[in-house]
Amino acid sequence: MANRRKDALHKCSRTLVNRCGEIYVGNVSSLKLVKTTMAKSVLDAGWGQLKTMLDYKCAHAGIVFKEVDEAYTTQTCSNCGSLPESRPKGIAGLGIREWTCYGCGVTHDRDINAARNILAVGQGCLAVGIPVL
Numbered sequence: 095m096a097n098r099r100k101d102a103l104h105k106c107s108r109t110l111v112n113r114c115g116e117i118y119v120g121n122v123s124s125l126k127l128v129k130t131t132m133a134k135s136v137l138d139a140g141w142g143q144l145k146t147m148l149d150y151k152c153a154h155a156g157i158v159f160k161e162v163d164e165a166y167t168t169q170t171c172s173n174c175g176s177l178p179e180s181r182p183k184g185i186a187g188l189g190i191r192e193w194t195c196y197g198c199g200v201t202h203d204r205d206i207n208a209a210r211n212i213l214a215v216g217q218g219c220l221a222v223g224i225p226v227l
């Protein structure tokens with residue numbers, strides 16, 4: 095199982111490095127999550143290993159790789175940059191997969207919204223938001 099996981103992570107990281115010019119990841123701490131009820135999922139996914147692989151493969155390929163502070167990336171509207179009342183919050187909000195921003199009316203997929211915000215933080219443009227096309 096360990097070798098299969100490692101092989102899958104190598105393929106995944108290689109595909110990303112070949113496809114992308116810049117890679118930004120959230121600074122989610124796999125060491126902290128291992129101590130929670132999500133431990134098995136975190137270990138199964140091999141987040142820490144994936145980040146390590148991306149880091150050295152990006153460095154070798156001359157691609158930007160940055161770990162960014164992902165605080166509020168799930169809750170911030172990636173379209174208008176606001177923290178609307180309608181955002182998914184805390185543990186209770188973990189099950190909310192889709193939400194609509196009361197500020198601008200855009201409906202977000204939770205993960206895509208967070209990914210857009212992590213990209214924005216990485217590129218230093220979170221304050222202005224990324225308009226949804």
Ligand SMILES: [Zn+2]
Nearest residue numbers: 171174195198
């Ligand atoms: Zn909004």
